Structure formats: structure tokens, C-alpha cells
Amino acid sequence: MEDTESNVELILYRRGDKQLADVFMELGRDYMSEEPEEQRDRFLRSVLDLQGGPDRWLYFLKVSDEVVGFTHFKVDTTDRPGWGLIMELYIRPECRMRGWGRCLLNQTAEEFKQKGINDFWLTTNTEAMGFWRAMGFVETREIADYNGQPIMVKQLRG
Numbered sequence: 315m316e317d318t319e320s321n322v323e324l325i326l327y328r329r330g331d332k333q334l335a336d337v338f339m340e341l342g343r344d345y346m347s348e349e350p351e352e353q354r355d356r357f358l359r360s361v362l363d364l365q366g367g368p369d370r371w372l373y374f375l376k377v378s379d380e381v382v383g384f385t386h387f388k389v390d391t392t393d394r395p396g397w398g399l400i401m402e403l404y405i406r407p408e409c410r411m412r413g414w415g416r417c418l419l420n421q422t423a424e425e426f427k428q429k430g431i432n433d434f435w436l437t438t439n440t441e442a443m444g445f446w447r448a449m450g451f452v453e454t455r456e457i458a459d460y461n462g463q464p465i466m467v468k469q470l471r472g
């Protein structure tokens with residue numbers, strides 16, 4: 315795969331896009347492979363259904379016409395109001411360690427910045443923590459109530 319900038323595209327999912335919805339379900343099933351099938355599919359469909367509302371986005375990264383991953387993020391309104399909350403980030407296993415996760419995250423950060431958002435937070439599994447550290451996130455000592463995972467933050471100001 316040629317990794318030139320010209321064949322890298324960030325695509326926003328819009329409700330009703332059946333083709334992207336199918337890709338999301340396929341990638342999502344791997345992303346959440348440890349969850350029971352029914353619960354996992356229900357969650358994935360709920361993510362698709364939530365799109366189109368204000369301050370929430372599902373983006374796909376396409377490289378040479380192949381979707382290599384996705385990210386789902388929103389402007390937080392509860393725990394850290396006004397911060398960017400990265401809820402999901404996934405790169406296909408065969409495409410990992412080639413800089414696509416970083417690329418998708420950087421492009422997401424640009425979207426946030428255009429909205430005047432410079433502070434980000436997320437919860438992470440332990441396997442991905444090294445990735446988030448490499449992306450400049452730092453651990454807080456907090457554990458999220460809703461999923462029991464550690465919280466990491468990145469503040470571009472202050």
C-alpha cells in the first residue's frame with residue numbers, strides 16, 4: 315500500500331450510509347470481539363443511530379480506497395464539560411504499527427481544534443496505554459465509574 319498523503323482520506327459517517335455502516339459493523343465486531351455477540355451488535359448499532367446529533371462524530375480513515383480504521387468522539391457535556399472525549403479508536407490488526415492510529419488521532423484533534431477544543435480525555439484498556447502515551451496522553455489516577463478503566467488526558471493549554 316502506498317502511504318502518500320494524497321490517498322489518505324478522512325470520511326465522516328452520515329446516517330443512512332449503508333456501505334459505511336456495514337464496514338463499521340465488520341470492524342466493530344473485531345474491536346469488541348470479547349463482548350457477547352448480541353450486546354456488541356446492539357452497542358455498535360446504537361453508535362450508528364446516535365450520529366447526526368450535535369457535537370458527536372464517527373470518522374473513518376480510508377487509505378487507497380480501503381477503510382483502515384475508525385474513531386468515535388464527542389464534546390463531553392458531563393464529566394469534563396467542553397473537553398473532547400475520544401470514545402472509540404480502532405485500526406485493523408493488519409494495518410497497525412504503521413502510523414495510521416496517529417494519523418487518525420491527529421486528524422481528529424484538528425476537528426476539535428476548529429471547534430476551539432484543546433483538552434481531551436479518554437478511558438483505555440491496558441494494552442493501548444502505550445499508544446496513548448506515545449500520543450502525549452498522561453494518566454490521571456482516576457478510574458471511570460462506567461467501565462472501570464483508567465482515565466488519560468491531554469491538555470494543549472495550561
Ligand SMILES: CC(C)(COP(=O)(O)OP(=O)(O)OC[C@H]1O[C@@H](n2cnc3c(N)ncnc32)[C@H](O)[C@@H]1OP(=O)(O)O)[C@@H](O)C(=O)NCCC(=O)NCCS
Nearest residue numbers: 403404405410411412413414415416438439442444445448
Ligand atoms: C491502539 C491502536 C489504535 C494503535 O493504532 P496503530 O495504528 O497501531 O498505532 P500507530 O502505528 O499510529 O502508533 C503510534 C505510536 O504508538 C506506538 N504504539 C502503537 N500501539 C502501541 C501499543 N499497543 N503499545 C505501545 N505503543 C504502541 C507506536 O509504536 C508508535 O510510537 P512511535 O510514534 O514512538 O513510533 C490499535 O492498536 C488498535 O486499534 N487497537 C485495538 C483497539 C484499541 O485498543 N483501541 C484503543 C481503545 S482505548
